[in-house]
Amino acid sequence: MQEKCGVVGIAHADTPVARSLYDALYALQHRGQEAAGIVTHDGFQQHQHVEVGLVGDAFDERDLESLQGRAGIGHVRYPTQGSLERSCAQPFSISFKGGALGLSHNGNLVNTAECRDALADAGHTFTSTGDSEVIAHELAHQLLEHDVVEAVRQLMDRVHGSYSLTIMYDDEVMGVRDPLGNRPLCIGKVDDGYILASESSAIDTLGGELVRDVRPGELVRLARDGSGYTSDQIVEVDHPAHCFFEYVYFARPDSTMEGHLVYEIRRELGRQLWQESGIETDVVIPVPDSGRAFASGYAEASTGVEFAEGLMKNRYVGRTFIMPTQDERERAVRAKLNPIRSTIEGKTVTLIDDSIVRGTTSKQLVKLLRAAGAREVHLRIGSPPIRAPCYMGIDMATREELIAHDRSLGEIETAIDADSLAYLSREAIAETLEVTFDDLCMACVTGKYPYDIEGEETDRHISSRVARTP
């Protein structure tokens, strides 16, 4: 399972912005490892550098020096729509009659083809296959006829799906979050100005302070002199559809989202997991790194089950789920995680992970632990079973590939060869986040989506839920 992308936008009062954007992108590297890019504006013209690869490989000193100006946006990418090639790397930069536009997108549209066809009919040509370029062209199209606020309102009317955007319109930096707030975006104060970023850890990296989350359906414009920002609530919704997986897996544990420190949320989910399905074993061990906070909360809430590290991670192997074939994924798990025998041998073990997607990793880990001498292996999972694909920008798997898609709990337990298996309930997640189900997207668990998607069920209708502000 792979996060979609990370976005950032910064406006400084006095100092060049390129290095701050670079540092912020480094902090967001976990949200996309396939390409990185920056667009700045020096008051006269835009400068752009995008490259395939990690942030550290995509830029050198010369690149940063060429990215002149006190305002800019950046992007780290994992392709969700559009093939993996340089032309899909972001930020997109386009020049049109109304000026110069740069755009970074995190999310996924569910009506790309419809929007693309309408724009093509209006004479727009595209250089990539992705949905982000469609958003850039749609916005440019609207900016020819409208001011910024009305153009964003028109954009929100036309494009449907998840999008957190940072936008560079001439020398102005803006941020937009889709009306359901599916993907995160926050505002921060840094030394010499203001920043918009997917996660607050990017703000921390610059020594800044989180101000607040951008609200669903809100447009935020950073002042060109770095003195502040203005806000326009473009549309209002009764309930957002925040992706619950940001808290469970995608976001960095040191990020704060919607008022919650992600690390503390994961620890609390671990405590809940103990309350719901705790089992007395000799030791509880996490799947590193994402299971660690869950396991520490689980052990803390337990009646004295020892928390220990039982799997050592090779940090130089990429995320397993990026591997395109089953065989490569299995090899990657073995290369990535190695058991610590002394923690495991002769013991009953509870293994904690954040989620199960295809089941490949879980099955292999159970096998590894048994081979290392575990007497019993009980698996506890910090989220509910994933039964349906994500159309909102998470590269998860097809429905058929998901192990829970057509299996009962007992069947999954058997397939993974665990002595017992339990997932955390949806209720525990909503309760921990202090929201109702109405305020979360849990479509990959329920199969009911917050948008109209052909062939799928919806649990709400966006058009009936979006109320325009006067």
Ligand code: SF4
């Ligand atoms: S379907 Fe799942 S992964 Fe996708 S946005 Fe909704 S909660 Fe997040």
